[in-house]
Amino acid sequence: MVPQRGGRWRDHRQVINGILFRVRTGVPWRDLPDRYGPWKTLYKRFARWEADGTWARIEAALHTAADAAGDLDWRGHADSTVVRAHQHAAGARKGGSSRDAARREALGKSRGGWTTKIHTIGEGRGRNLASHLTPGQDSDTRELVRLLDAVSVRRPGGVGRPRKRLDSLAADKAYSSRANRTTLRARRIPHDIPEKDDQKANRRRRGSRGGRPPAFRPEGYRQRNTIERLMNRRKQFRAVAIRYDKLASRYRATVQIADIFIWLRAKPDRRS
Known part of the structure; x- marks a missing residue:
């Protein structure tokens, strides 16, 4: 019996346009306009490219290109934002208790x-x-080291080690802890993180044993609004502003797609 050939491969450009339409509007996959092709084709390719790391590689390539062009500003800013999950996103219950699955x-x-x-x-x-993603009630303080470990920008052509160290880091009081400051000092990353009031009181109560107050530059901290603007730009994509994806890996890919287009839309830095 002669094997049957599959159907014609749907053009990548058409599929990516449909995926972007879904990320921008938050429309259910089944309700995507017909001009983008069958919704199953779009979803399967979105899921396949998430599983094989295609979306992550595209964003990593944009990081590398920007760094090679001198357009990547290594003054880092840390923050988090909470998004509400639609009731349809809470259906992934495979293995373990419902709490573990959540x-x-x-x-x-x-x-x-x-x-x-x-x-x-x-x-x-x-x-x-x-x-990275966590449940909405998780604290920011414990996530900073994991974020720092995730910073990695490859060199053009893949030659040499990826760059992982920021020139500086600014963050709000939620990231103020002795463990975070110790990690940042060990990695030689200057940081502008205001001290919490209770930490100030505890240090003063201990007198000379409390040590000196941490260094803090108000001018560096004032630039932290850049991360808040990034959060706002992300939430212009409705599938990011409200989570519709059941799986965390799928929602992470949705955020990555929004980030890719934010990178693509950015105008080159003309400062000399």
Whole structure:
């Protein structure tokens, strides 16, 4: 019996346009306009490129190109944002208890329903360098080291080690802890993180044993609004602003697609 050939491969450009339409509008996959082709084709290719790391490689290539052109600002800024998960996103229950499954899929229960938190380090021009997801109730303080470990920009041509160290880091009081400051000093990253009031009081109560107050540059901290602008630009994509994806890996890919287009839209830095 002669094997039957498959159908004609749907053009990548058409499929990517359909995937971007879904990320921008948050429309259910089944309701995508016919001009983009069968919705199953779009979803399967979106999922396949998430599973094989295609979206991550595209964003990493943009990081490398920007760094090679001198357009990547290594003054980092850390922050997080909580997004509400649609009720349809809370259906992934495979293995373990419901609580374990929710944590595995970065879903946290709050008074308002299910939430997910996006933790991010952005570069000085308001574009993503590293991100990861946790349930919405998780604290920011414990996630900073994981974010720093995720910063990695490959050299052009893949020659040499990737660059991982920021020139500086600015973050709000949520990241103020002795462990975080010790890690940043060990990695020789100057940081502008204001001290919490209770930490100030504890240091003063201990007198000379409390040590000196941490260095803090108000001018560096004032630039932290760049990460807040990145969060706002992301949430212009409705599938990012409200999580519709059941799997954390799929929602992470949705955020990556938004970040890719934020990188592509950025105008080159003309400063000399």
